Amino acid sequence: MNFFKGINELLFPEGGVCLLCNVETDDVDRYICSYCRNNIEYLNREIDLSYLEKTIYSLFYNEFIKEKIYLYKYENYGYLYKPLGEILLQTIYEKNIMKDIDIITYVPIHRRRKAIRGYNQSELIAGYLSKKLDIPISKNNLIRIKWTKPQNKLNRHDRIRNIEGVFKIKDSIEFMDKEILIIDDIITTGSTVSECAKVLLQEGKGRKVYALSITSGMKL
Ligand SMILES: [Zn+2]
Structure with a gap:
């Protein structure tokens, strides 16, 4: 050997x-x-969110996947980006959206939170997908400029207010006229990923934004 x-x-x-x-x-x-x-139970479900061409999540939200995402985000199980990335990859193939995507990015976390956690969970998955699909990734361009309270501690109204003006784009050239896929780990109300899409379209001058997430706790 x-x-x-x-x-x-x-x-x-x-x-x-x-x-x-x-x-x-x-x-x-x-x-x-x-x-x-x-x-795990694949749903590959599409939901309607403002500013997004399409929003898809892969799995039914159950205790099993909820625990894995918790370990991934809060307990330093960084290597979980691989199986979780594979789950998203299957959804991309299933929904046949790779042909539409020019560039992949992710929901940014504040650099202070990234320093504490050591990684951005959505960035690792976006990197994995970028390699597997051979589609470029945009890193550190869509950024979070405000430290916010965790969205899961707020009600719907406060979540929307909490997230306004939180994101910004450093260099719009990278997104201009592109079809962009944004990765989020979990969609709770959709206000975070929707705000990212708004910024990618308005500041970044992107053409269309698609969102993909592992699961969603949204009540439909
Ligand atoms: Zn197992």
């Missing part, structure tokens, strides 16, 4: 390990074992 490959596999066990439940098994397909696969 190649020595460095061996070390890599010790540090980053992938073959034969499910990245969602960490159980060693050969029954793994794209980082996910069949047990975990049975706990």
